[in-house]
Amino acid sequence: MTIMDTSYIQRQPLGVILIMGAWNYPLCTLLIPMLGALAAGNTVLLKPSEHCPTVARLLATLVPNYVDKKICQVLCGGVDVCQKLLASERFDHILYTGGVGGGRAVYAAAAKFLTPVTLELGGKCPVYVDSNVDLMMAAKRITVIKNFNCGQTCVAPDYVICHRKVLDEFLKNLGEAIEEFYGKDKRASPDLSRIINEMHWKRLTKLLSETKGKTVYGGEVVHDDLYIAPTVVIDVGPEDSLMSEELFGPILPILTVDSPKEAVELIRPRAHPLAVYVFTNSNDVFEIFKEETTSGALVQNDCGVQTLSAELPFGGVGQSGFGRYHGKHSIYTFSNPRSVMLKSRSEFINQRELITSRGPTNTVTYFGVLFTFKGKRVCNNLLELLKLFDEVAHALPTLHQTMEVTNNYLIRRLMHSLVPDQVYRNTFKRLGDYLRYNLLRTRVRNNRPEQTILYHRHCGQPKSLVHILQSCCISLGDRCTRHNRDAKRLEKSLRRLGYTVFEELLAPTSTSFIESDLIAVRERRATVLDVSIDSDVRGVTMWNEKKQKCGADECPVAVISALCALNSHVDRLWSTNL
Incomplete structure (x- = not known):
């Protein structure tokens, strides 16, 4: 995508929702999810528990008086009715509240039609x-x-x-x-x-x-x-x-x-x-x-x-269930988040470059389509995009004074969408934090967790990566600190805890270290995550080496030249890690 494009999420109703209530709270377990399902635009079939026949008859009598039968209906009956219903009818979503045994039966029946299920079970x-x-x-x-x-x-x-x-x-x-x-x-x-x-x-x-x-x-x-x-x-x-x-x-x-x-x-x-x-x-x-x-x-x-609390979702994890509802989370559960992209036809974007620059989606080269200007790539990958925001935020106190003279469309476009002074710096910092977080999440999604920098927040290992990063104040999510300071603290912590930091990783050299040192790490029975930590240290060091304090006239040129000066070594390194 380019900065001229627009994207958003459309919440679509799923269709017909089956809600199966429990006997301990026969009204709440039916009506609360029903409200969310109806608010999301669905139709609902309510199935009260057979252990509460009086409540079931009451609902069957009252619901049609207030809700159109074409939108919501109540079905009474026992286990045999549920079995026939699940075996013969295709629903778009099923929410079940009850015990673990009943949850397994509903889950197995829903698998026949690949119907998504929300299970609210129990636990100690x-x-x-x-x-x-x-x-x-x-x-x-x-x-x-x-x-x-x-x-x-x-x-x-x-x-x-x-x-x-x-x-x-x-x-x-x-x-x-x-x-x-x-x-x-x-x-x-x-x-x-x-x-x-x-x-x-x-x-x-x-x-x-x-x-x-x-x-x-x-x-x-x-x-x-x-x-x-x-x-x-x-x-x-x-x-x-x-x-x-x-x-x-x-x-x-x-x-x-x-x-x-x-x-x-x-x-x-x-x-x-x-x-x-x-x-x-x-x-x-x-x-x-x-x-x-x-x-x-x-x-x-x-x-x-x-x-x-209407702000908190309700649900379990593992054998206590999965899926959430309550408040806005009911809308999320009972709707399809469809991604919508509106592509720009702007003259500033070279469509041929966008097409030819696309690479495999599981490598960083895919992100070469993010920013182009007159057929030339401004950013080759997400790492460079982060550098761009960092450079811009660093230079903004003087850069906004020369926005009209810069010949870089990307910088000018970004700056015109904001207001001067401190808001510039804060906005670009938020963008940088967001991209750093999503870059790391993207690396997790590529099914290579053993090479992910910020991967698991709740790892049980006493010297796990997340504990090291937290001790060094490395950013997790929206918490961000200056990387040049944290890189040194990270290196000290790694050495103190017995991890290996390879000296050659601190300079932009060849990528031959990956295979040999990975084998060495495995032979020492250390975690494979060491290589990813070291890769991040080297990336942080390169990032800081590229920073320049620029005057007002040379800021735009310095920003772009600093980005374009990154050689193909960065591409190879990140593509290999991904």
């Missing part, structure tokens, strides 16, 4: 209680969401990991919170509901009877009423029956640890949950969970409140 949501937190506040907030709807909530805390120092006090506060909310006769409390059916009641009571832990609060069960009191169990191990599956009931097992790291080690081997809750006053502790755990949501000092 952990809660970590740190030693420095207000324990009464933590106990109350955990108690409320744990026993809301009798614990039959997908984002409810499933188990607590408590710091050993505060276990006794936390248990005391937990008991006081339960007494305060539900009274002494908890079975008579209007705020405690019942288990949905006998099958789930028997499952929960069996898990409770098989546990090796000690019940310190609650434990009362009544079969005729499908009642289970709010129950707290301590001395629970990772292999206990209460830790074998999602509880989905008012039973709260508590494990103890001596540090946040130990808590993370208990969470990470398990399937990714819908949410991780961390009660702590320490930002460092919260950062540990943010960087070393994976979940659909992460909440500090509360439970379940993330579902109330």
Whole structure:
């Protein structure tokens, strides 16, 4: 594309959306995604859970009174109806809320028609209680969401990991919170509901009877009423029956640890949950969970409140589901983001050059079509494009004074679209940050992650690339610092951590180092990412060597000459890395 072209994203309706609700929240799991699907321009078929026949009949009666039957309909029935529906009808998207078993069945049926699916499942949501937190506040907030709807909530805390120092006090506060909310006769409390059916009641009571832990609060069960009191169990191990599956009931097992790291080690081997809750006053502790755990949501000092925010998407990861909805994210889920390109017919663009300069799409040479002027390339690849923005931002205090005399169409076009002075510098800095970020993301998409500079933000290796880059203040996303300073700090950090920095990479020499040194790195059992780190160091050094402090009259010439002076070595290097 050129600077004269226009591109945008058109949000298209997908078509017919099937929304299958759950029994624990039969209205919310149907109507909230329905609103997003209708707002995106789709038609909707609602399938309520067979475990809530009264709600299903209510919806079947009321929905036609408010929504045209051609737009939204309600289908009632059991599992057999769902099976026939999925086997015979082609939908454009399916959203299912329920258990993992049902999610697998829906996913398998949708695969027949290659129908995209959003699965909102469950999981064991952990809660970590740190030693420095207000324990009464933590106990109350955990108690409320744990026993809301009798614990039959997908984002409810499933188990607590408590710091050993505060276990006794936390248990005391937990008991006081339960007494305060539900009274002494908890079975008579209007705020405690019942288990949905006998099958789930028997499952929960069996898990409770098989546990090796000690019940310190609650434990009362009544079969005729499908009642289970709010129950707290301590001395629970990772292999206990209460830790074998999602509880989905008012039973709260508590494990103890001596540090946040130990808590993370208990969470990470398990399937990714819908949410991780961390009660702590320490930002460092919260950062540990943010960087070393994976979940659909992460909440500090509360439970379940993330579902109330219209700005946050709701969904899981892995076995807790995939796909998101809520607010604008429902529009994203239920629409097709079609890319639209409007090509310019400007006389300034040499169409023949655009056609002949295109190369394979998996190499940097593809980006040779980005900027051309009268048949001559201004930028040969994205690296040079970054250099262009850096040079322009550097020279702008004087460059804007001579915009009328410069003969470079690209610079003049960019400058006329902005306003003078500091806005120039800020705008070009943002453009440069954006291109750096997307360049690195592009390298990831080319299926060569072992040679990507900024690749994985949550790598579990203790000396992973992301930790090195963060320690050196190298830019991640929109955080950008001056590269000439960071290159030196990066090199020092690499040497200190035992990584190899090849001296010849700091100068624009041949590319023969790639194969030989890559083999040497592998023989030393070091990460292959070393080569990419070194390539970035060399690229940063070249970038800074090309910077020039120019006068007003020579700025345009210096900018373009600095870019065009980059030899084919840069092309070969980046093409090889990609």
